[in-house]
Amino acid sequence: xxxxxxxxxxxxxxxxxxxxxxxxxxxxxxxxxxxxxxxxxxxxxxxxxxxxxxxxxxxxxxxxxxxxxxxxxxxxxxxxxxxxxxxxxxxxxxxxxxxxxxxxxxxxxxxxxxxxxxxxxxxxxxxxxxxxxxxxxxxxxxxxxxxxxxxxxxxxxxxxxxxxxxxxxxxxxxxxxxxxxxxxxxxxxxxxxxxxxxxxxxxxxxxxxxxxxxxxxxxxxxxxxxxxxxxxxxxxxxxxxxxxxxxxxxxxxxxxxxxxxxxxxxxxxxxxxxxxxxxxxxxxxxxxxxxxxxxxxxxxxxxxxxxxxxxxxxxxxxxxxxxxxxxxxxxxxxxxxxxxxxxxxxxxxxxxxxxxxxxxxxxxxxxxxxxxxxxxxxxxxxxxxxxxxxxxxxxxxxxxxxxxxxxxxxxxxxxxxxxxxxxxxxxxxxxxxxxxxxxxxxxxxxxxxxxxxxxxxxxxxxxxxxxxxxxxxxxxxxxxxxxxxxxxxxxxxxxxxxxxxxxxxxxxxxxxxxxxxxxxxxxxxxxxxxxxxxxxxxxxxxxxxxxxxxxxxxxxx
Amino acid sequence: xxxxxxxxxxxxxxxxxxxxxxxxxxxxxxxxxxxxxxxxxxxxxxxxxxxxxxxxxxxxxxxxxxxxxxxxxxxxxxxxxxxxxxxxxxxxxxxxxxxxxxxxxxxxxxxxxxxxxxxxxxxxxxxxxxxxxxxxxxxxxxxxxxxxxxxxxxxxxxxxxxxxxxxxxxxxxxxxxxxxxxxxxxxxxxxxxxxxxxxxxxxxxxxxxxxxxxxxxxxxxxxxxxxxxxxxxxxxxxxxxxxxxxxxxxxxxxxxxxxxxxxxxxxxxxxxxxxxxxxxxxxxxxxxxxxxxxxxxxxxxxxxxxxxxxxxxxxxxxxxxxxxxx
Numbered sequence: 001x002x003x004x005x006x007x008x009x010x011x012x013x014x015x016x017x018x019x020x021x022x023x024x025x026x027x028x029x030x031x032x033x034x035x036x037x038x039x040x041x042x043x044x045x046x047x048x049x050x051x052x053x054x055x056x057x058x059x060x061x062x063x064x065x066x067x068x069x070x071x072x073x074x075x076x077x078x079x080x081x082x083x084x085x086x087x088x089x090x091x092x093x094x095x096x097x098x099x100x101x102x103x104x105x106x107x108x109x110x111x112x113x114x115x116x117x118x119x120x121x122x123x124x125x126x127x128x129x130x131x132x133x134x135x136x137x138x139x140x141x142x143x144x145x146x147x148x149x150x151x152x153x154x155x156x157x158x159x160x161x162x163x164x165x166x167x168x169x170x171x172x173x174x175x176x177x178x179x180x181x182x183x184x185x186x187x188x189x190x191x192x193x194x195x196x197x198x199x200x201x202x203x204x205x206x207x208x209x210x211x212x213x214x215x216x217x218x219x220x221x222x223x224x225x226x227x228x229x230x231x232x233x234x235x236x237x238x239x240x241x242x243x244x245x246x247x248x249x250x251x252x253x254x255x256x257x258x259x260x261x262x263x264x265x266x267x268x269x270x271x272x273x274x275x276x277x278x279x280x281x282x283x284x285x286x287x288x289x290x291x292x293x294x295x296x297x298x299x300x301x302x303x304x305x306x307x308x309x310x311x312x313x314x315x316x317x318x319x320x321x322x323x324x325x326x327x328x329x330x331x332x333x334x335x336x337x338x339x340x341x342x343x344x345x346x347x348x349x350x351x352x353x354x355x356x357x358x359x360x361x362x363x364x365x366x367x368x369x370x371x372x373x374x375x376x377x378x379x380x381x382x383x384x385x386x387x388x389x390x391x392x393x394x395x396x397x398x399x400x401x402x403x404x405x406x407x408x409x410x411x412x413x414x415x416x417x418x419x420x421x422x423x424x425x426x427x428x429x430x431x432x433x434x435x436x437x438x439x440x441x442x443x444x445x446x447x448x449x450x451x452x453x454x455x456x457x458x459x460x461x462x463x464x465x466x467x468x469x470x471x472x473x474x475x476x477x478x479x480x481x482x483x484x485x486x487x488x489x490x491x492x493x494x495x496x497x498x499x500x501x502x503x504x505x506x507x508x509x510x511x512x513x514x515x516x517x518x519x520x521x522x523x524x525x526x527x528x529x530x531x532x533x534x535x536x537x538x539x540x541x542x543x544x545x546x547x548x549x550x551x552x553x554x555x556x557x
Numbered sequence: 558x559x560x561x562x563x564x565x566x567x568x569x570x571x572x573x574x575x576x577x578x579x580x581x582x583x584x585x586x587x588x589x590x591x592x593x594x595x596x597x598x599x600x601x602x603x604x605x606x607x608x609x610x611x612x613x614x615x616x617x618x619x620x621x622x623x624x625x626x627x628x629x630x631x632x633x634x635x636x637x638x639x640x641x642x643x644x645x646x647x648x649x650x651x652x653x654x655x656x657x658x659x660x661x662x663x664x665x666x667x668x669x670x671x672x673x674x675x676x677x678x679x680x681x682x683x684x685x686x687x688x689x690x691x692x693x694x695x696x697x698x699x700x701x702x703x704x705x706x707x708x709x710x711x712x713x714x715x716x717x718x719x720x721x722x723x724x725x726x727x728x729x730x731x732x733x734x735x736x737x738x739x740x741x742x743x744x745x746x747x748x749x750x751x752x753x754x755x756x757x758x759x760x761x762x763x764x765x766x767x768x769x770x771x772x773x774x775x776x777x778x779x780x781x782x783x784x785x786x787x788x789x790x791x792x793x794x795x796x797x798x799x800x801x802x803x804x805x806x807x808x809x810x811x812x813x814x815x816x817x818x819x820x821x822x823x824x825x826x827x828x829x830x831x832x833x834x835x836x837x838x839x840x841x842x843x844x845x846x847x848x849x850x851x852x853x854x855x856x857x858x859x860x861x862x863x864x865x866x867x868x869x870x871x872x873x874x875x876x877x878x879x880x881x882x883x
Binding site for chain 1: 696803
């Protein structure tokens with residue numbers, strides 16, 4: 001289909017309305033308003049800033065724990081505490097080590113997990129509120145539109161804009177009655193703020209050398225929001241756990257946060273760098289809830305909402321070069337996250353603000369080259385982002401040999417200014433850690449998979465139901481498997497098709513068709529976590545955005 | 558400014574959006590101080606031309622030809638291109654109908670001119686016409702103007718103007734002028750057939766008193782016929798859970814559940830359906846639920862009034878046999 005696309009031109013195009021993208025839009029608007037008020041030339045307009053968001057509504061694809069360090073937001077909106085979109089300030093915080101039956105409280109809360117002065121928040125609510133502020137400034141914010149394709153500069157490296165998703169295509173890619181081709185949005189500066197493993201950021205990485213010293217590594221965060229009987233948990237109570245049910249060889253841990261109105265946020269973040277390809281992160285989280293330490297909080301309560309999202313954990317050495325001609329990468333897409341503190345919202349916001357300052361200068365001087373936009377990296381270097389990330393630059397890598405080695409490295413890092421046992425410590429992409437199974441070409445029996453009791457624990461389909469996920473059913477599959485024969489021939493023998501296990505939304509299934517294994521993709525279950533794109537051992541799954549508006553509904557998450 | 562309105566009719570009956578665009582054209586003519594002509598094109602449509610002449614325009618152009626009786630994109634664009642070359646309008650306005658969407662881009666392109674489609678309004682500013690059209694599913698409105706020399710083409714969205722606001726002729730009737738066009742059958746590549754309406758087998762599952770629904774347990778598309786037969790014998794409708802419709806074994810309108818229909822029949826017979834919550838929310842209001850499943854732990858049994866733990870390929874024929882004897 002080569003329908004002519006409508007073209008629009010903007011000064012700045014931001015892909016993704018999360019904390020980073022919205023902070024960039026808001027801060028840039030503020031700078032432009034001040035600039036215009038002062039009478040300075042050239043006059044700039046906030047109407048020439050476009051923000052694309054693939055979710056049905058603002059905040060609907062936003063998922064985090066979350067305990068937020070307010071530092072970033074305080075710089076962006078100094079009086080934010082007057083109109084709090086938040087949930088509650090952190091009251092009591094503690095860290096625990098779990099064994100199968102017991103919980104051991106760490107005698108002191110490890111300093112990185114101290115949360116005094118921080119807030120337990122719903123990042124979805126925060127985003128909705130922030131988006132409201134952005135819309136008031138005159139910025140064009142389009143929900144239900146995804147950035148589907150980058151427009152590259154014909155010469156040199158760099159970005160000229162984005163093509164939005166085609167709407168109204170059927171399963172086979174044929175136009176339906178409501179077919180509308182995606183728009184061709186050209187911008188002086190395109191900002192990729194797509195969250196972890198952005199699909200456009202991936203396109204850019206395939207074309208330009210932007211990868212950092214290490215590849216990015218990710219954890220999968222799985223979360224449930226519960227409503228529990230009154231008095232079960234204090235608002236602002238924050239607990240982090242290590243240990244059971246994860247083996248010490250697997251990176252990860254759990255969280256339990258008390259929210260207002262008897263709500264509880266709980267979940268696990270599990271490193272997508274485990275060895276057993278048949279490991280099921282969703283099942284691990286379900287079993288986590290059966291621990292007495294967790295179960296006694298949830299007993300008699302009910303599941304309100306479910307979600308899953310990946311988290312960039314690699315730290316400073318995994319961050320890509322965040323600038324090209326006409327383009328910047330911010331937030332989780334660039335790995336602005338402190339994995340030792342388990343916090344990224346404050347840094348996402350700050351990265352958005354620094355990008356806004358960079359763009360503001362570039363627009364005024366009419367220079368959007370990589371050379372001019374490199375100022376973004378300098379601003380990051382001079383800001384508290386570097387101060388916070390540099391001392392923990394080898395934190396995550398230390399856990400490659402398991403929990404105990406990681407904790408020892410963390411201790412050494414603390415007294416060595418971040419060096420740890422080796423600096424820079426290298427790492428490889430998580431999928432390279434899988435152990436090969438070398439089985440017969442037989443499907444792994446799925447009938448014994450975890451089903452849950454339907455009260456405290458659930459199977460994946462039930463959880464997906466609670467994510468509020470909805471897609472137009474008659475559209476091209478947005479999980480593009482580049483070489484399907486690998487699934488049925490090689491993967492089945494070498495790894496037992498781990499997609500059936502790592503996906504927390506039961507999207508992937510191996511079925512028998514005419515006595516041969518075949519991959520079946522239930523794309524409409526997809527909660528947009530990007531795990532498949534990251535954790536597939538052959539890297540043949542390409543997550544592309546489905547028709548805009550589709551996906552989970554993380555209201556209140 | 559010379560403005561030309563192209564109206565639309567079928568079988569000598571107006572497409573009402575013609576008058577909406579007429580209302581827009583009258584306003585533009587007033588704002589710009591222009592003269593408005595209206596075209597009626599077809600065969601045997603003189604009565605419509607007369608009808609249109611009762612409206613406030615300078616003239617009505619009647620374009621008739623044997624080859625314009627049935628709509629073809631070639632015929633219409635060739636004929637209209639000739640009219641435009643003869644009358645030399647600056648602006649050509651059309652209603653944004655399916656037919657216009659089909660031929661207008663071709664017509665504009667054949668004259669090497671641009672077209673602004675699906676406008677919702679216009680403004681006349683500093684001697685310039687600015688058209689407004691929606692973008693991003695109506696979330697924003699874009700101002701679009703023409704460059705270069707006319708004729709320019711623009712189409713108006715249905716409902717953008719009110720047809721009953723089209724003004725009547727102030728002094729009786731506008732003159733009707735016949736304009737001849739030359740067409741030959743060999744230039745018209747499409748051959749129109751009889752008009753027909755797609756016979757859509759509308760199933761309204763929500764009204765069915767009895768529903769026989771199949772799930773993954775049916776295993777293969779060729780087995781669906783068995784369930785269909787059973788549904789027929791019971792006097793009910795056939796339905797399915799998502800995986801069956803997802804595979805294309807049954808059309809999506811027969812899907813029950815959160816991404817399909819919600820039903821509450823007197824009897825719901827679930828064959829080989831495990832009972833995932835996504836399905837259950839679409840049928841849990843059924844008066845009586847009978848479930849057949851091999852897995853005794855299948856969640857469908859939690860909401861079933863009657864459950865059979867067994868193979869549907871044994872149960873279906875047995876039920877069919879009994880029902881056939883009745």
